[in-house]
Amino acid sequence: MRQQTAQRQSQPVAPSRRARKQQLTSKKKRMTFGRFIKNLFITLFIVGALGAAWLFFTPSGTNVRMLIADTLITTQHRHWAKYIIGEEALQNRVAEYNKRFEGMGDEKDDQNISIGGKKSGDLVEIKPVSGAGFSGYLMIVNDPTKIRIGVPNRVGRGEKVTSMVKRTGAIAGVNAGGFADPNWKGNGFQPIGLVIADGKVYYDGGISNKKKTQIVGIDKNGRMVAGNYTIPQLQEMGVKEAVTFQPRIIVNGKGLVKNAADGWGIAPRTVMGQRADGTILFLVIDGRQAHSIGANLYDCQNIMLENGAVIAANLDGGSSTVLVKDNEIVNSPSSQHGERYLPTAFLVFNDPEKVDIPNIWEGLDPRKIDPSKW
Known part of the structure; x- marks a missing residue:
């Protein structure tokens, strides 16, 4: 009799209906969160890829890159501009500006200024x-x-x-x-x-x-x-x-x-x-x-x-x-x-x-x- 009682006590107790429901709900939440993270990464990847394509392969994107590069050129981090437009383009950009600035100083100043x-x-x-x-x-x-x-x-x-x-x-x-x-x-x-x-x-x-x-x-x-x-x-x-x-x-x-x-x-x-x-x-x-x-x-x-x-x-x-x-x-x-x-x-x-x-x-x-x- 004692042996049967011990056997019954050692047998696993089946989870209640409420517990099974909670387990299913928790599992669904984990699956939903996982899908959310997965979709988020996919979305970010697509947006990043589209953004990079716009930045590097469209006229408007190129203008933005040049603006960023020009801004960096005026700072103490000029070398960072090469990561935006490349080292060769950076050197060409600086040379282009210097040439353009040189020309802007050549026109004769004929303006009469009235002093006094x-x-x-x-x-x-x-x-x-x-x-x-x-x-x-x-x-x-x-x-x-x-x-x-x-x-x-x-x-x-x-x-x-x-x-x-x-x-x-x-x-x-x-x-x-x-x-x-x-x-x-x-x-x-x-x-x-x-x-x-x-x-x-x-x-x-x-x-x-x-x-x-x-x-x-x-x-x-x-x-x-x-x-x-x-x-x-x-x-x-x-x-x-x-x-x-x-x-x-x-x-x-x-x-x-x-x-x-x-x-x-x-x-x-x-x-x-x-x-x-x-x-x-x-x-x-x-x-x-x-x-x-x-x-x-x-x-x-x-x-x-x-x-x-x-x-x-x-x-x-x-x-x-x-x-x-x-x-x-x-x-x-x-x-x-x-x-x-x-x-x-x-x-x-x-x-x-x-x-x-x-x-x-x-x-x-x-x-x-x-x-x-x-």
Whole structure:
């Protein structure tokens, strides 16, 4: 009897109807979830394949790839562009832009600028500007003769624009020319190209008198000069303050950038221009941030034309873009390390003739400057 009872106790107990139902429901859920994951992967694969086909095999997709590549070219991650368009296409793209920019600086500037007329308002005015996906500021300088080039005060290291403004007693300032920046960690001390301050060549970058360079600056009468010139030509023209940069985007009241596709990507921008009445315009656009992704050169050209510019040219942008007024940064620089150390800035003074700006590069051999050493 005990043996039979033990046998009955050792036999498995059949699951109840409720338990069997729960097991079936759980199994169905697992199967449904599995099908969902499978379908999700298939859908993502199809969408990815279609997206890649559109990106690489359609005209509109190619335009998007070029925009992405152009944007990367303006950053410290230029080499990433090769993963979007290929290494050969990247090199061709850069060469194409350089050739195009060179041509944009060759047209003769016949615009007559009227200097000396008294204007209402403060010497420096700032107004906000905005467009599709970007925002920034336009600094209006009502007397172009009040502008000087600022340079660092220490050998071997660039200087922040805020420091230049405070040290020299300037009213305002914006970044100016570019500089050698090995591995994007340069010290900001070695300019690229030419620097002219107070009518003197402060730095020539080894440029011969026969070679032309793209410059942006102002002559002794306050007339803006931008384009492709040799050093003797600039001296003959009486250029007083200038740096090398490109491209010129407006000449004789005409925009040179044909459309957004030719706008050299989206980035923080600094642009200088002048109205026919002599008023200088500095455009500063924030970029690479949530409130403003940046602008292309076509956007900048349109803003300058809308504000009456008859000549305008691009200055160093990207992480260098900064606008300072009354010792305060007005815009929002994109550099994660804050304001950058730079070799040059356009500074505005009440009495520029009283300002002493020594030539920090005097006696230095450009070939012996180490732009990576702090």
